[in-house]
Amino acid sequence: MTTVHRPSWLTPPPSDGPRHTLHIVSGKGGTGKTTIAGSLACALATDGRRVLLCEVEGRDAISQLFNTDSLRNRGERRLIKTPDGGTVYGLAMDPENALMEYLETFYHLGLAGKALDRFGVVDFATSIAPGLQDVLLTGKVYEVARRLIKGLPNAYDAVVLDAPPTGRIAKFLNVHDAVADLAKVGPIRGQADSINAVLHSEHTVVHLVTLLEDMPITETVEAIDDLTPTKIELGAVIANMITPTSLDQDQLALAAEHRLPIAVPGLSDVANKALADEFAVDAQRMLAEHQRRLRLQQLDRPLVQVDLDPFGIEVESLFGIAATLQDQLADEVRA
Ligand SMILES: Nc1ncnc2c1ncn2[C@@H]1O[C@H](COP(=O)(O)OP(=O)(O)O)[C@@H](O)[C@H]1O
Ligand SMILES: [Mg+2]
Structure with a gap:
């Protein structure tokens, strides 16, 4: 392992600035x-x-x-x-x-x-x-x-x-x-x-x-x-x-299994069904993202989320x- 010699000119970052420079x-x-x-x-x-x-x-x-x-x-x-x-x-x-x-x-x-x-x-x-x-x-x-x-x-x-x-x-x-x-x-x-x-x-x-x-x-x-x-x-x-989603895990799980009732007023049953199918696919993906987020949380580092x-x-x-x-x-x- 390399030993790092700390030169005398290397002072810590100023206390009024960002934590790391x-x-x-x-x-x-x-x-x-x-x-x-x-x-x-x-x-x-x-x-x-x-x-x-x-x-x-x-x-x-x-x-x-x-x-x-x-x-x-x-x-x-x-x-x-x-x-x-x-x-x-x-x-x-x-x-x-x-x-x-x-x-x-x-x-x-x-x-x-x-x-x-x-x-x-x-x-x-x-x-x-x-x-x-x-x-x-x-x-x-x-x-x-x-x-x-x-x-x-x-x-x-x-x-x-x-x-x-x-x-x-x-x-x-x-x-x-x-x-x-x-x-x-x-x-x-x-x-x-x-x-x-x-x-x-x-x-x-x-x-x-x-x-x-x-x-x-x-x-x-x-x-x-x-x-x-x-x-x-x-x-x-x-x-x-x-x-980004405003749905919680339970709602996503329901949607992924086609069990979240979707009834947009004015749309036919067929159109509502198509919408629910499409949404189920998105919900499955978002659930998978959630699982992977858990994997990242286990890394024990600050986890930042950007939409x-x-x-x-x-x-x-x-x-x-x-x-x-x-x-x-x-x-x-x-x-
Ligand atoms: N948060 C975001 N939302 C939407 N598009 C994004 C976001 N972050 C990056 N992108 C897009 O993804 C593509 C790859 O991003 P880039 O910063 O060039 O990645 P890298 O430097 O890792 O190759 C670019 O088209 C960028 O505009
Ligand atoms: Mg790049």
């Missing part, structure tokens, strides 16, 4: 990782706070979510002012760009580096130094987080990372393992030590987004198993896209989800 959001692809990360950034951005939302997969997902110009190669840019009086900024880190920059700086590859195609760069770097890409990406996140910790100018009050999916998250955060083959001493090792210290400090927390479906729940359980030995703090499990928005996600919906997060994660967000 670095929020890492993972989840199976398609569960709403990017949507929840964006909403969490909005939830944290209250009262003049500045929050940075970062992505690392080179997909330009943040600009799509906030309906703004591409963030590619643009550095940190202001995305939006929140109704609670804070500001969310965005940063899109590109894995290939991070490698190119690194190769140019340390290997003076210049034109030769540029001549490698996208896959060539990745292949080249992966063969000289497996894990280098993850080190570089976590390194960028760390550089931003460090401004706050060290009280440097341009600091953010919190950083939210739209992180790699659950299958890769433990490896991504395990900077030390990645760097062990790479460097025993020197600047890369020094940076990895510092990143590791921040990841293991009270600044950092990992949240996992899931759906109330079997596969994403299994991946959530596996991610918790993978992350527990790393000793990086686990935060909430966020169950997204839940079908499915039937109209899809617009920028305004992020503020709605942010309000839900402020409500259900009040301790985390300290609005």
Whole structure:
């Protein structure tokens, strides 16, 4: 097990800010990782706070979510002012760009580096130094987080990372393992030590987004198993896209068995019967969701529930989800 040396500059998060300053959001692809990360950034951005939302997969997902110009190669840019009086900024880190920059700086590859195609760069770097890409990406996140910790100018009050999916998250955060083959001493090792210290400090927390479906729940359980030995703090499990219903379990069970009387005035018996059949199918699905929610409750982590928005996600919906997060994660967000 890695012993984490705590450097003297690593002070605890300020008591008047969010409980954690670095929020890492993972989840199976398609569960709403990017949507929840964006909403969490909005939830944290209250009262003049500045929050940075970062992505690392080179997909330009943040600009799509906030309906703004591409963030590619643009550095940190202001995305939006929140109704609670804070500001969310965005940063899109590109894995290939991070490698190119690194190769140019340390290997003076210049034109030769540029001549490698996208896959060539990745292949080249992966063969000289497996894990280098993850080190570089976590390194960028760390550089931003460090401004706050060290009280440097341009600091953010919190950083939210739209992180790699659950299958890769433990490896991504395990900077030390990645760097062990790479460097025993020197600047890369020094940076990895510092990143590791921040990841293991009270600044950092990992949240996992899931759906109330079997596969994403299994991946959530596996991610918790993978992350527990790393000793990086686990935060909430966020169950997204839940079908809202005002019916209780008993009523759902009746509906699922076609025993809930449905009689819409003005509809024929046949139409009412068709409606009841359709509703029975929905009720069965909602009952199954309930069973899976019980499975998540057994994980013994704070469980946040975010409803499915039937109209899809617009920028305004992020503020709605942010309000839900402020409500259900009040301790985390300290609005
Ligand atoms: N609570 C929600 N209600 C409705 N649609 C949602 C919700 N959360 C996410 N979505 C939609 O689901 C799709 C996947 O979400 P996204 O955040 O891109 O997932 P991921 O980053 O995990 O791949 C997107 O079309 C998004 O708009
Ligand atoms: Mg995404």
